[in-house]
Amino acid sequence: MEYKEVVGRRRSIRYFQSWRPVEREKIQIMLEAARLASCAVNATFLKAIVVFRDDLDRETLEALKTPVSGLNIELAPVHIYTFVDMSAYRGAQGRLKKLVDVGALNITHGWSHKFVDEFVWPNILKPLAEGADQPSVAAAAASDAGIAICQAMLAGVDEGLGVCLSAFVAEPIKKILNPPDEWLPLWVLLAGYPAESWEAGGQRPRPPLEEIFFEGKYGNPFKPDPKVTERLKAAKMIQTPAPLPWRKEEIKALARMFGLPE
Amino acid sequence: MIPLERPLEEYASVRTWFKGLREQSSVEPAGDPSRLKLLWEFCAFVDLDPDQLVSACLLIKEGRETKISIKGRRAMAEKIAQFQTQSAEGDAAERRRRGNTVRSFLIHNGILLQSGIQT
Numbered sequence: 001m002e003y004k005e006v007v008g009r010r011r012s013i014r015y016f017q018s019w020r021p022v023e024r025e026k027i028q029i030m031l032e033a034a035r036l037a038s039c040a041v042n043a044t045f046l047k048a049i050v051v052f053r054d055d056l057d058r059e060t061l062e063a064l065k066t067p068v069s070g071l072n073i074e075l076a077p078v079h080i081y082t083f084v085d086m087s088a089y090r091g092a093q094g095r096l097k098k099l100v101d102v103g104a105l106n107i108t109h110g111w112s113h114k115f116v117d118e119f120v121w122p123n124i125l126k127p128l129a130e131g132a133d134q135p136s137v138a139a140a141a142a143s144d145a146g147i148a149i150c151q152a153m154l155a156g157v158d159e160g161l162g163v164c165l166s167a168f169v170a171e172p173i174k175k176i177l178n179p180p181d182e183w184l185p186l187w188v189l190l191a192g193y194p195a196e197s198w199e200a201g202g203q204r205p206r207p208p209l210e211e212i213f214f215e216g217k218y219g220n221p222f223k224p225d226p227k228v229t230e231r232l233k234a235a236k237m238i239q240t241p242a243p244l245p246w247r248k249e250e251i252k253a254l255a256r257m258f259g260l261p262e
Numbered sequence: 263m264i265p266l267e268r269p270l271e272e273y274a275s276v277r278t279w280f281k282g283l284r285e286q287s288s289v290e291p292a293g294d295p296s297r298l299k300l301l302w303e304f305c306a307f308v309d310l311d312p313d314q315l316v317s318a319c320l321l322i323k324e325g326r327e328t329k330i331s332i333k334g335r336r337a338m339a340e341k342i343a344q345f346q347t348q349s350a351e352g353d354a355a356e357r358r359r360r361g362n363t364v365r366s367f368l369i370h371n372g373i374l375l376q377s378g379i380q381t
Contacts, residue, residue, distance in 0.1 A: 018379060067335075070376045248288040259355075259380030261362040261369055262287045 004237035006158045011200040013162025015254050016075040016192035021052075026159045027078060030191065033155035037148035041125060042095040043088040045141040046148035048189075049177045051079045060176055069166035069188075071260070076164070076190035080152070081173055083183035084145040086138065089129035093121040138184070145186060152189060162194035196254060202242030266311055270298050273312040275371050282370030300363040307345050312367070319373045330373060338368065339375055 001009070027050055034046055053061065053076060065073050073079065096105065096116045105111035128137050149165070156163040170185040179185075194200070210221035232238040255262050270276050276298075283289040291297055305311055310318060319338050321331040346361030358380045365375050 065376075067330075067374055067376065071378060074378050252287070252289075257381075259358045259362070260377065261365040261375075262283070262289055 001158050002235065004232065004235040006154050008203070008232075008235075008237040008239050009198060010154060010157045010163070011198075011204065012164040013190075013192075013194045013196065013200060014072055014075075014164060015195040015258070016072075016077065016162060016190070017195045018075045018077065018192070018258075020077065020193045021054075022078045022161060022192055026156070026161060027080070027191065029159055030080070030152040030155045030161075030189075034148040034152040037144075037151045039144045039148070040140065041089065041092040042099055043092050043141075043144070044148075045084050045088045046145040047083045047085045047179070047183050049081045049083075049173075049179065051081060051177070053077050053079055056176075060172055063172035064168050064188075066167045066169055069168060072164055072166045072190055073168065073188065075195070075258075076192045078191040079168075080189040080191065081168065081177065081179075082145065082149055082186040082189055083179055084138070084142045084186055085180075085183050086133075086141060087129075087180070087182040088141065089125055089137075092125045092129070093117065096120060096125075142184075142186065149187070149189060156191050160193070161191050162196075162198075162200075164190045166190055195257070196250060199240075199244055201247035201250070202244040203239040204242055266302075266305070270302055270305075270312060275312045275316045275367070276301070279367045279370045283366070286370070287366075297363055297366075300360055301367055303360075304342070304345050304364045308341050316368065316371045316373065319368065335373060335375065338373075339377075342375075342377075 031048070031050070034048070035044070037046070039045060053073075056064075061074065064079075093116060097113050099105040100111050100113055100116065131137055153163045153165075165187040168185070168188040173179070173185065209224045213222040214220050215222040229238065252262060254260070271280075280291045283291045301312060305315065308315070315338070319331055319334045321329040321334070342361050342364050345364065346357050349357050349360055352360075361377065362380075365377055368375055
């Protein structure tokens with residue numbers, strides 16, 4: 001699938017074919033997409049533990065559910081528990097020098113081993129590594145983790161899967177999966193084959209471009225070019241907005257199929 | 263059971279339910295009178311009227327935002343499960359419908375409940 005269409009087709013899928021397993025290779029593809037995501041100081045803040053739902057015992061599965069996410073967790077055959085690793089700043093000195101060695105950070109932009117060793121590490125990264133509990137540090141790390149999660153989601157959509165981020169109760173996961181203390185829980189990325197149509201009722205409502213993006217200064221809307229908008233519609237990145245006319249009937253059918261309330 | 267003061271349809275929570283069924287679920291409640299019958303049976307089962315069913319799931323304190331009561335909702339979910347499984351009437355699908363009708367009533371009244379897959 002073309003990239004723009006992948007972006008356009010992604011929805012938060014909330015009805016999965018709970019009976020249909022997901023090929024392990026598709027999960028690997030999602031993880032590779034996450035691994036290759038952009039990350040500050042070449043630190044991989046995102047860590048994740050893949051769990052195949054059917055490997056969990058009933059009691060554990062129940063314990064993971066929040067009131068809102070319980071059904072999603074039950075329906076999705078694959079759970080990818082994501083964490084932000086607050087220890088990822090450690091070792092950044094060596095990783096930055098590696099970027100210098102491979103020609104990613106160059107003299108043209110002022111980078112050298114000496115700059116990393118004598119300025120970047122002691123003045124910037126070391127304080128970050130030691131102050132990982134500061135809100136700004138946590139926000140930056142979580143932002144990078146989010147970028148990686150997004151790439152995994154899009155890779156999943158490209159593989160024909162449905163994906164959805166859900167909350168989860170961290171305590172039982174900590175108990176059974178034993179993540180290190182420095183991994184802070186983020187979301188569970190649920191994956192499986194959609195039981196609803198891929199349109200899932202249509203593209204979700206979002207504010208118009210010019211309402212959230214600005215040009216030059218705040219308050220000066222970034223005005224979209226209608227020709228570009230048409231191009232994105234043709235490329236299926238901008239799709240028919242929700243609700244599609246048959247969505248309520250689809251929900252009724254799904255409710256009947258899974259024995260859920262209307 | 264406490265005597266109902268008026269017909270079920272006149273309770274505010276039942277009106278909210280019907281409105282939600284029409285507007286959110288595209289279901290015409292008048293088309294299926296068994297919904298009200300099941301709600302009435304559940305009211306009798308827990309000895310509460312419809313508005314009290316909703317209130318039992320809430321934490322209402324003066325001067326504070328109303329919250330969903332974790333204990334209240336959990337207790338109600340257990341009662342619904344009992345109401346569903348203890349019924350001697352009908353097959354599994356019918357029993358599921360009994361539980362889901364009550365869940366639907368509460369959900370349309372703002373009480374988030376999830377029963378899980380029931381196939």
